[in-house]
Amino acid sequence: MSWLETELREQPAALARFLERQVPRARDLGAVFRRNDVRYVLIASRGSSGNAARYAQYLLGRANRVPVAFATPSLYTLYEQPPRLDGALAIGISQSGESPDVRAVLEEARRQGRPTLAITNDPDSPLARAAEAVLPLEAGEERAVAATKTYLNSLGAVSLLFAASTQDEAALHELERMPARVAEQLERSFTGPKDLDRYWAIGGATVVARGVNYGTAFEIALKVRELSGLLVEAYSSADLLHGPIAAIGKGWPVIVVAPSGPARAGIEELLDRLEERGARLLVIADDEVLLRRAETAFPLVGPVPEWLSPLVAVIPGQVAALRLAQLRGLDLDHPAGLSKVTLTR
Amino acid sequence: MSWLETELREQPAALARFLERQVPRARDLGAVFRRNDVRYVLIASRGSSGNAARYAQYLLGRANRVPVAFATPSLYTLYEQPPRLDGALAIGISQSGESPDVRAVLEEARRQGRPTLAITNDPDSPLARAAEAVLPLEAGEERAVAATKTYLNSLGAVSLLFAASTQDEAALHELERMPARVAEQLERSFTGPKDLDRYWAIGGATVVARGVNYGTAFEIALKVRELSGLLVEAYSSADLLHGPIAAIGKGWPVIVVAPSGPARAGIEELLDRLEERGARLLVIADDEVLLRRAETAFPLVGPVPEWLSPLVAVIPGQVAALRLAQLRGLDLDHPAGLSKVTLTR
Numbered sequence: 001m002s003w004l005e006t007e008l009r010e011q012p013a014a015l016a017r018f019l020e021r022q023v024p025r026a027r028d029l030g031a032v033f034r035r036n037d038v039r040y041v042l043i044a045s046r047g048s049s050g051n052a053a054r055y056a057q058y059l060l061g062r063a064n065r066v067p068v069a070f071a072t073p074s075l076y077t078l079y080e081q082p083p084r085l086d087g088a089l090a091i092g093i094s095q096s097g098e099s100p101d102v103r104a105v106l107e108e109a110r111r112q113g114r115p116t117l118a119i120t121n122d123p124d125s126p127l128a129r130a131a132e133a134v135l136p137l138e139a140g141e142e143r144a145v146a147a148t149k150t151y152l153n154s155l156g157a158v159s160l161l162f163a164a165s166t167q168d169e170a171a172l173h174e175l176e177r178m179p180a181r182v183a184e185q186l187e188r189s190f191t192g193p194k195d196l197d198r199y200w201a202i203g204g205a206t207v208v209a210r211g212v213n214y215g216t217a218f219e220i221a222l223k224v225r226e227l228s229g230l231l232v233e234a235y236s237s238a239d240l241l242h243g244p245i246a247a248i249g250k251g252w253p254v255i256v257v258a259p260s261g262p263a264r265a266g267i268e269e270l271l272d273r274l275e276e277r278g279a280r281l282l283v284i285a286d287d288e289v290l291l292r293r294a295e296t297a298f299p300l301v302g303p304v305p306e307w308l309s310p311l312v313a314v315i316p317g318q319v320a321a322l323r324l325a326q327l328r329g330l331d332l333d334h335p336a337g338l339s340k341v342t343l344t345r
Numbered sequence: 346m347s348w349l350e351t352e353l354r355e356q357p358a359a360l361a362r363f364l365e366r367q368v369p370r371a372r373d374l375g376a377v378f379r380r381n382d383v384r385y386v387l388i389a390s391r392g393s394s395g396n397a398a399r400y401a402q403y404l405l406g407r408a409n410r411v412p413v414a415f416a417t418p419s420l421y422t423l424y425e426q427p428p429r430l431d432g433a434l435a436i437g438i439s440q441s442g443e444s445p446d447v448r449a450v451l452e453e454a455r456r457q458g459r460p461t462l463a464i465t466n467d468p469d470s471p472l473a474r475a476a477e478a479v480l481p482l483e484a485g486e487e488r489a490v491a492a493t494k495t496y497l498n499s500l501g502a503v504s505l506l507f508a509a510s511t512q513d514e515a516a517l518h519e520l521e522r523m524p525a526r527v528a529e530q531l532e533r534s535f536t537g538p539k540d541l542d543r544y545w546a547i548g549g550a551t552v553v554a555r556g557v558n559y560g561t562a563f564e565i566a567l568k569v570r571e572l573s574g575l576l577v578e579a580y581s582s583a584d585l586l587h588g589p590i591a592a593i594g595k596g597w598p599v600i601v602v603a604p605s606g607p608a609r610a611g612i613e614e615l616l617d618r619l620e621e622r623g624a625r626l627l628v629i630a631d632d633e634v635l636l637r638r639a640e641t642a643f644p645l646v647g648p649v650p651e652w653l654s655p656l657v658a659v660i661p662g663q664v665a666a667l668r669l670a671q672l673r674g675l676d677l678d679h680p681a682g683l684s685k686v687t688l689t690r
Contacts, residue, residue, distance in 0.1 A: 039384050039432035042412060047587035061420050067387060067428040069414030073583070074556045075406050078607040083412040087384035087432045101583065146588075203548060204576065204592070211419045222588050231549065231592045233578050238418070238446065238689035242392035243491075243567050246680050247549070247576045262423040266690065277682060335591050337622060344583040345611065 002332040004144040004227075008318055012183035014149040015156050015311075018138040019176055022160065029133055030164030032089060032115045033064050039087030044071040044105035046344065048147040048222060049093040049119075052154035054215030055310050056091075059162045062212075062307075073101035077345045082108045091117045093157075095142065095150035096341045097125020104345075106130045119157045121150050135161070144333045145340050146226045148318055151219060152182065155311050162307075174305050178312075184301045185312040189319040195296065196320060200327040204231030205253040205282075207317070208240055208270065211263030216310045220255060220317030226335050227325035237270045250278030256294075258285045259313050261306030284316050347677040349489040349572075353663055357528035359494040360501050360656075363483040364521055367505065374478055375509030377434060377460045378409055384432030389416040389450035391689065393492040393567060394438040394464075397499035399560030400655050401436075404507045407557075407652075418446035422690045427453045436462045438502075440487065440495035441686045442470025449690075451475045464502045466495050480506070489678045490685050491571045493663055496564060497527065500656050507652075519650050523657075529646045530657040534664040540641065541665060545672045549576030550598040550627075552662070553585055553615065556608030561655045565600060565662030571680050572670035582615045595623030601639075603630045604658050606651030629661050 032038065041060055043053040050070075057068040071090075076082045077100070090109035092102045097120035106116045107130045118131035121139050128134045137153040156175070163171040205224065209217035214236050221234035235244055248254060254274050258267045264287070271293050274281060283294035286304075291297040298316035300309070325332055377383065386405055388398040395415075402413040416435075421427045422445070435454030437447045442465035451461045452475045463476035466484050473479045482498040501520070508516040550569065554562035559581050566579035580589055593599060599619050603612045609632070616638050619626060628639035631649075636642040643661035645654070670677055 040412075040414060046584060050584070050587075057417055058420065058424075061417055061428045062424055062426040065426070065429045067385075067414055067416075067430065067433070069385060069412055071412075072402055072406055072559075074581075074608060075403065078556060078610060079403075079407055080607075081407040081410070083406045084410045085412065088412070099587075211423060214417075226588045226591045229591050229594060231576060231578070233576070236419075239391060239395070241689055242395075242444075242687045243571045243683060246571045246574050246683055249574060262425075263419060265423060273682075337618075338588060338591055342587045344586055 002144065004146060004148065004322060004332040007142055007144055008148045008322065009186060011149050011152045011186065012179040014139045014153055015182060016179035018153045018156050019160065019179070021138050022135060025135060026160045026164040029117065029135060029161065030167065033066065033165035035115070037087065038066065038089045038115070041066055041068045042071050042085065042088040042090045042109070043068060043093060044073055044090070044102045045093040046099055046102060047342070048151045048219060049095060049154060051215040051219040051222065052093055052151060052158055054218060055155055055212065056158045058212045058214065059158055059307060063162050063166050071105045073105055076104040076108050077101050085109050085112045085114050089115050091119065092127050092131060093119045093154055094127050095121045095137065095147055097122045097127035098341045099343055100345050103127045103130045119154060145335055145338050146223060152311060152314070159308060174308060178308055181301055181304055181312055182315065185315040188299065188301055189316045196323050196327060199253060199324060202230065202253050205255055206248060207232065207234045207255040207257065208237050209257035210237045210266065211261065212307060213257045213259060213263065213310050213313055216257050216313045219314050220257065220321070223318055223321040224324060226338060227321045227332065228328055228330060229336060237266055245273065248274065248277050248279050252279050253282060254279045255282040255284065255317070257313050258283065258290055259300060259306060259309035260287055261309065284313055347489065349491060349493065349667060349677040352487055352489055353493045353667065354531060356494050356497045356531065357524040359484045359498055360527060361524035363498045363501050364505065364524070366483050367480060370480060371505045371509040374462065374480060374506065375512065378411065378510035380460070382432065383411065383434045383460070385412045385414055387414050387416050387430065387433040387435045387454065388438060389418055389435070389447045390438040391444055391447060392687070393496045393564060394440060394499060396560040396564040396567065397438055397496060397503055399563060400500055400557065401503045403557045403559065404503055404652060409507065409510055416450040418450055421449040421453050422446050430454050430457045430459045434460050436464060437472050437476060438464045438499055439472050440466045440482065440492055442467045442472035443686045444688055445690050448472045448475045464499060490680055490683050491568060497656060497659070504653060519653060523653055526646055526649055526657055527660065530660040533644065533646055534661045541668050541672060544598060544669060547575065547598055550600055551593060552577065552579045552600040552602065553582050554602035555582045555611065556606065557652060558602045558604060558608065558655050558658055561602050561658045564659050565602065565666070568663055568666040569669060571683060572666045572677065573673055573675060574681060582611055590618065593619065593622050593624050597624050598627060599624045600627045600629065600662065602658050603628065603635055604645060604651060604654035605632055606654065629658055
């Protein structure tokens with residue numbers, strides 16, 4: 001079995017381990033989100049970690065009611081003109097903890113006396129050393145180039161920080177039930193219909209979601225893209241309608257990520273627009289009405305609270321990415337031209 | 346002549362008109378950026394206006410040293426859980442001023458007692474009415490669906506606010522020289538080599554930049570995409586290297602936007618990586634060394650200060666988008682399935 005598939009299947013165990021080990025530390029870290037001088041959260045991240053940051057943007061925005069900004073690392077590195085960070089809580093997310101640009105943001109925040117937190121799978125990494133506090137991902141070593149269990153545990157870290165920072169014990173219990181739901185979802189996604197053969201010759205795809213699953217759309221796009229070298233892109237459904245839908249034509253595959261929740265409202269209208277344009281619809285949802293409209297339906301296990309739906313909604317995308325790459329005869333663990341650790345300044 | 350070409354050619358006059366009329370108002374507005382209780386800027390925008398917001402992220406971040414966050418409108422609308430906005434200066438950018446989700450962010454900020462500013466081409470629009478202050482774009486009526494002069498004037502508004510808020514008279518003079526540079530660039534781009542025929546059958550393209558021209562890459566991608574229905578996407582060069590480069594294969598066109606400046610540093614390395622993968626390079630630059638590496642070179646007029654380079658760097662992309670759509674026999678003013686005003690919630 002490939003490392004990729006092994007690690008994909010390890011996700012429930014990895015998430016359970018993270019929760020078993022890190023709840024007490026997260027409770028301590030929660031207090032920093034409630035500090036009076038914390039007006040917003042500033043996140044530095046790249047790649048899959050950046051998609052976990054998009055989840056944080058919705059979760060922390062909704063619950064702690066703290067706006068989340070993404071750092072523009074080049075201001076700290078290339079331009080050497082970092083912003084003033086009064087009011088910021090700076091968080092770096094990086095599975096390897098190696099990328100110099102992500103670290104530079106945390107170093108600058110610390111220099112300015114702001115609270116800093118590293119979320120990383122390597123608690124001895126440069127990023128971890130740069131930060132005042134560290135939340136280790138506990139995913140275990142990840143050997144495949146494409147991140148799977150480190151991504152899922154990054155979502156786990158964001159949701160645990162949300163529960164801890166709002167001191168919401170009910171939310172914590174909901175989160176603690178997720179390893180079992182992730183396992184069910186893996187089972188369903190691996191044993192479900194395998195008729196992806198019809199997509200083996202596609203040139204690419206577009207992945208769409210809105211709200212809390214915005215980052216899920218980007219992560220599924222990245223996973224298929226990394227593993228298959230296909231041109232896969234992601235949009236929020238609102239952004240897509242503001243122009244980019246022009247490129248969605250007859251026969252173009254569109255993966256719609258639509259778990260039940262407030263963001264579902266506009267999804268039927270979006271499906272109408274996509275059908276008018278002749279797109280091929282692949283739908284990840286728990287709602288039969290939406291699934292029936294798809295050429296290929298990826299049913300989600302339920303019920304999962306909407307705020308935690310990204311932890312299961314990404315799974316059908318990961319499995320589809322793996323299968324498409326297999327269909328195309330590609331090396332699952334070493335996609336052409338990619339490396340596990342990318343250093344950007 | 347199409348409205349699109351007429352409006353594209355009107356850009357120097359539109360920018361000059363904006364500067365003639367709005368410098369005094371911008372000087373007044375500049376003070377709000379210096380308020381002690383303004384810790385960060387929160388921008389709500391979609392489509393081309395969102396690409397102008399990416400420019401603001403770099404410009405305001407570097408100069409005023411104020412971090413810029415992008416609003417997540419669905420928190421204000423679908424989820425009805427808007428964040429607390431203490432410390433925020435909220436700015437909405439919208440050419441039409443019509444989109445309900447952008448307006449919702451400004452309304453909420455105002456309800457929370459925060460300063461609000463609308464940047465719009467319609468000073469009577471709902472967005473303008475929702476904001477405490479308005480900076481009109483003065484672009485005149487724009488009839489083509491694809492934004493050109495309203496985009497350029499949005500960049501003008503951002504750079505004028507930068508000059509006014511930092512009370513930097515030298516910067517203001519540099520900006521006031523830009524209508525002439527934009528006119529030169531248009532002349533050069535329209536009379537330059539027209540050998541885009543070789544691209545008429547492409548399936549799409551990727552546009553790459555970093556730093557202050559990050560938004561330029563997104564705007565060029567959007568323009569080609571809207572006008573030609575081609576699958577064109579944009580990335581920062583750093584993000585591209587963290588995985589998505591996997592989809593850049595032999596013969597795929599990559600447009601690299603690389604005016605001279607601090608962000609140029611990594612561009613030669615990026616070109617190496619793209620050449621290794623067999624990509625076809627189109628380069629927008631003022632530097633001969635970079636231009637010589639391109640299959641198609643789009644030379645920029647010079648010298649233009651780096652911070653203002655987005656105002657000229659977008660022009661070759663706009664002209665190429667127009668020509669590609671002409672080559673493909675498409676309706677320049679009414680791209681299939683798009684409308685001038687998009688209302689998203």
